[in-house]
Amino acid sequence: MHSFKSYLLIFAIYLYSSSFLYGQTTPPSPCGAAITPPAQTTVCSGTALTATPSGQNFLYQWQKDGVNIPNANQSTYPLEESGSYTVIVRGPSCAADTSDAVAMTVNKEEAKFTVDKRERMTPQSADTCGIPVKVTLKNESTPATGLTYAWEITDSSDEQVPTTVAKFIEGTDSTSENPIIQFNLKGSYTIRLRIKGACFDANNPDGPEDPVDPDNPDAESDGRYVHEENVVIVYPQANAQAISECEDLSPNAPPLTINGSQLIGSQDGKLDYNLGTLRAGSIQWTIVSGTGATISDPKAENPRFTFPKRGSYVVSLVYANECEFSDVLQGPTLINIDFTPLPAKPFLQETQTSTCAGGTYEIAPSPNDPTKSYNFYSSPTSTTPLNTGGPVPSYFVGPVTSRTVFYITAVENGCESLERAEFTINIIQQDIQNTIGTAQTICADTKPAALTGNDARVGTNRPIYLWESRAEGETAFAPAAGRNDQQSYSPAELSQTTEYRRTVTFEGCDTPNLSNVITIEVLPVIDPSENIIEVDRTVVCRGDAPTFTGNLLSGDIEYVWQSSTTSATAGFVDAAAAQGSDNKNGASFTPAFVSQPTWFRRVARYKNSNCGFVPSAEAIKIDIEELPQAPIVKSADVSTCQGSSAVLEVLPATGNFTYAWYTEATGGSPIGSGSPFSTPPLTNDATFYVEAISANECVSPRRTAVRVTVAPISANAGRDTTIIQGQIVQLKATGGNTYKWTPTTGLDNPNVANPFASPSVTTTYTVTVSSGAGCEAVDDVTVTVLPRIVIVNTFSPNRDGINETWEIQNIENFPEATVEIFNRYGAQVFKSNGYSQPWDGTHNGSPLPLATYYYIIRLKKDEKPFTGSVTIIK
Template sequence: MKIKQLGSFKCIKKQRTLSLLVMFFCFSFFAFGQNVSVQRTNDAEETGQVAGSFRISRTGNTFTGLRVNYTITGTATNGTDYASIGGSILIPVFNNSINLDIDGVVDDTLIEGDETVIITLSENSEYNINPLAASARIIIVDNEPVCATAPDAPELRTGEETTFCDSFTKDLNDYVASATPAGTVLTWSSSDDLLDDSSYYDSSIIGFSGEFYGFYLDEANNCVSPPLKITIVQNSSPTVTGTSDSRCGEGSVTLTGTTTDGSLLWYDAPSGGTLVHTGLNFDTPSLSVTTSYYVEATANGCTSDRVEVVATINTQPSSGTGTDATACSLPGNGRVTVVNLDDQLTGADTGEWTLTSQPASSSITIDANSVDFANQPLGEYQFTYTTTGFVAPCTAESTTITITVLDCAPTDTDLSVTKIVDRDEVFTGEDVVFTITVENLTGDPVTAIEITDVLDETTGFEYVSNIAQLGSFNSATGIWSIAELAAGESTSLEITATVIDGGTHINTAEITSSNPVDTATANNQSSATVAIKQIDMSISKSVNKVTATVGDVVVFTITLTNETDGLVTDISVTDILNSTTGFTHVSNTTTTGNYDATTGVWTLDEILGNETQVLEITAMVLEEGTHVNTVEITDSFPIDEANVDNNIASVAVSIEPRSNDECGFMFNQFSPNSDGVNDFLRINCIETYPNNTLTIFNRLGSEVYSVTNYQNNWDGTWKKGDLPNGTYFYVLDLADGSEVKKGWIQIIR
């Protein structure tokens, strides 16, 4: 596209005494809104590739540049029938117009008739559009030969539908308004090459989409009219499905629709009705009763049938509010041993009681919602009331109450706990053994004892196993439960755990429950401390060549060392070799682990204390310059954070330029004018690569020359004779395992 500046306006200061007046006139004349217009200045022609031109003008202020936006339409294709143009143009400062040229007109061999380019100005807050000059058209005159008797193109009958839903049948002749000239036949083709009779349709009746070219064919004179192009679009009606939903109680329900294409429309009736929502998910208004909605999908002018989707509203029953209570195991003397469970519940709908949990060896039963705890084991008994008669998605509601059974013979109780660890300094990942000992210091048995010792990631440990002399340990809750400890008796629990992170960890065991309650709390807690030793790994890197040329192979050696005596696992070392770093991976070897050339990560399952592992990477140099290649320890367990300075290493390789004397170097300019000097495209040592392939392309990407076993003998000719002067592009494969070469050449005749 060529742009010409047309015209300018200047306010000229005539005399010093008139300067203020002139400045006021200029400002007043140009400081307000600008009007823009467009007009044709000349048409274009395929013959001689004559360019066409529009002129875009403005009135008003010229003290600033003005960018004018426009749209491009017409029968000619932007970027195909002529050089591509953008969607806006800048009128420079102090200029009131500019030319928009339609150049690069393509002189093709198609009989397509005259084509048009239409420019229509677009609205913008910076200017107003002159309504009488908002659009302009130029014609690209077709120069393809037609016979003297060729009629005009068939005339389009407007109003005929070209877009259809699902299956259809259409007569292409319906799109023609003009009568068929004598001696011709209205013919339809799938190709814009109107003389290609292999593309002609046998019938004008179609039931499929595509581009159809209608023209008048004079078979006697082998002559055709310009074509009428019809584009038929066939769309499929979308398929829609709906997913109903329900809830408990009044509120909004989310209904979901899915479709193969297009947008979803929700209605309150199976037909007609009111549109209530658009989109995939419909959050209904608050509903108190079950309600049906209907969803349909529309895409490309095609609408599906409506599908019913139901929002169901159910009633949620309540299990009420429960109140805990206590009871006595020892009967007599007015002690309460019977509890009516219904008395512990208020505001409940219909339901039933179940025994949820109880101390070991208890034998209670629920009789008419009452429970007798006489002579039953001490402890907590949990009873759950669950509603019945609910409808999904409503669920049963439950309320749990706890009845704590006491012996009702109060006494002072004193339990003591102590905790020790077998090793107080370890590496992360090693195991330690804690020993917890509890002792009953009173003269009466104590039951329902619970000692809590939590071992999880929040405490820096991971549970492995346990051995309890008495009772059982729940690793999930961290509770050691002992049913009964006789007077003066002691028992121990050993817990094996793995240290999972660094730092110093203090682990505590605490008596959290007993019956009777331990009121002497000074000795109810004991702690053990474990300090974590830090690991340290180091990385180093070297290269066998610090200088090289493009295409050379270099070998990087990466050495990973565990500087401590602890085991390290799950190690990742990153060394990326790609075009960005100037190298490409060829091969690698490791003493252990695997190197992924794509991600650049060397992974090792483990490295022992004071052990060294090595990775060697063979790489090819891709481009000139100085390339710094870096390797880094990026992950491990435990994390190497004690000394990060030795976790990264780099090496630099200087890449020198290739010489034009080396084999495979292409001299990319030659002058095939038969003067005996530089008449052929030459490649150094090409004869040493007998399996080479060479392909040449023009600037449009079309192949103009291709050969296997090139022998420095191409003189710039192709099937149609000498190629014109200009720049071309080549792809050269020497077939020796080296990278395929790409670049440009220039023919200068």
């Protein structure tokens, strides 16, 4: 199975050979697709990812979670949703390449509101019909929390309206989340909402462009932190709903029949009278442009329209309520009905291609224009495209295992061509015949007969031949020596058995077709210089034995290992093998024993032949080294403090010996080496063992023991504690005879176990505990100091934006605090567990009178409360 990138590399070989792929003899290198992500993986909406291939004139296709993003064809892509992003990069001189995925989390902050309710207020104006009007707004901005709001009301000239024209009512203002507005003058108004949140940028206060509504609020300011809605007071207004359909030029195409309510978005078939009543006889529907359309009744509220499915039409509507006509403000309501022409059948410069079985192919009708989209079908009549995610510039198919025909339609402006273009993918390797001649057996250094192969041509596709060889002992085939690119091949003289095969490839295919493998067996003369042996060591410790290894010669060879105590050239006999070893194993051999200087060699010959044994190139001499004596230690009994290391020494620590230390008398793994040796920190008594090791790794027959006695000591500085600034707490340390605290700041005596501490800021104190034996231990304790609360005694909740709430500084440090407020009669007017929402001078949502009120603040249940008075002033 090939990786997705390897498929793209294969496809790129053909990328510019036609409107589908343009072939190249040598596959180009990948385009080097890569994404430069922002510094943080959690970003605000509108933050851009940037594709950074090396070079110019690239085409891009961004993907989210492996699916193409429509119209995302630039080198940068502004993020709107969380997901895993990749980019496909194509270029005129490189192979299509897909970047590694970048996972991004997007925080979306967006201003949005709707007009929740409109109603005429009572009493109505005596001299102007339909006013005043109350408009209730519903804030739908995201996220639901963490935002501030600023509302604006402008007239048709985008000028701020005075409060005599429109004002906020019912306790709401321009910063309320869901304000209510009273309009006192008929006309058209714009209500604009601006938000500020965590993503707000003072240099770009309108925020990033809104891709869904790029002209919100206007052509110059496309930010998503701003949203506006138009509100028309008194004048009736229809909401034009443009109709866009695909053209149908077939002779029997039925016309499009639609109700008037569908042209204005009415759910109940009624016109919008803007809180009034329909004026009798005021309705006038008119077909302004286009021919062939009809209206069942131009004066009806919900007439029936009939449009031929071709061309474009404009319908106008005028009507009136009891106060005004709908065309007074901006003229008649105009509705566009357009029938988009169907795109032509896709034009394919090449209608078929050939590829290797198992390959993957990208069908790209317009490889140089990724904005064009197509649907790909498996049959001429199928109604379900293979590209299930919608029209795409190209479609990947594969792995392709047989001849396959695809049917392609063009898609433009949501309309699909009636006719389908056919594109066929043929499989080259289904017709390949690739066989070569029979095996041979020859003597060393002679030339074998020529190797013949059949003609592997498939149709008009010419094969590319490559003869490969693999000498005995090699793991991989490599190009054969000499002229190796013809239909047949003549090997040179051979000195070792060699295998041959022929590969056949076709331009653009990544996987070659392999012929059968034939073997030319060569019986070489065994050369003593090629019979090579090695040993892991030439000096062994008394009682030990070395291990020999040897190369394996070509052919069916048998081996015998031999030894001699006489010399390197005489006195050899078959060597005795250690248990588990075999003196006829040519690759490895371990002798049973070596008690004196001894020479070893390996002899070899062809099996079942009269050939004589050939000795190895050399005989290796093995010498004996005596074992070192057990070490003598400086002290067999050592003391140390609890948690400290002990220093162990060998006497004398000189010569060519090294020393290994263990926790076991025999076996186990060493925990350290050398002399002196520092043990790990100890908490209990322990015994360590040391052995001597020579330069040839001969080990003393036994280990010397050293016992370490541990004097216990530990320090306990007590539990961490929290105080309020100015309070005193007593520290409590245990574990020793003497004590020393650091730092000394805020301590009455740093040299006692239980000093009194009154730090002004949070402080971590460290105590060093000492025993009479000179051992020390340390521990620390943290005293967290919380600042005092600051209580003001007046505030003025008069909606001027200053001192609107009763602020208690630093109370956020006491999440368990309770705040109660009473009037002078003892009635509770406010209570809060914690104080995340300061008191705004109201009781049950109603403002309290200007007066003095009395508070009880408890920071903790078991502490004395704070009491006093606070006065609401004007």
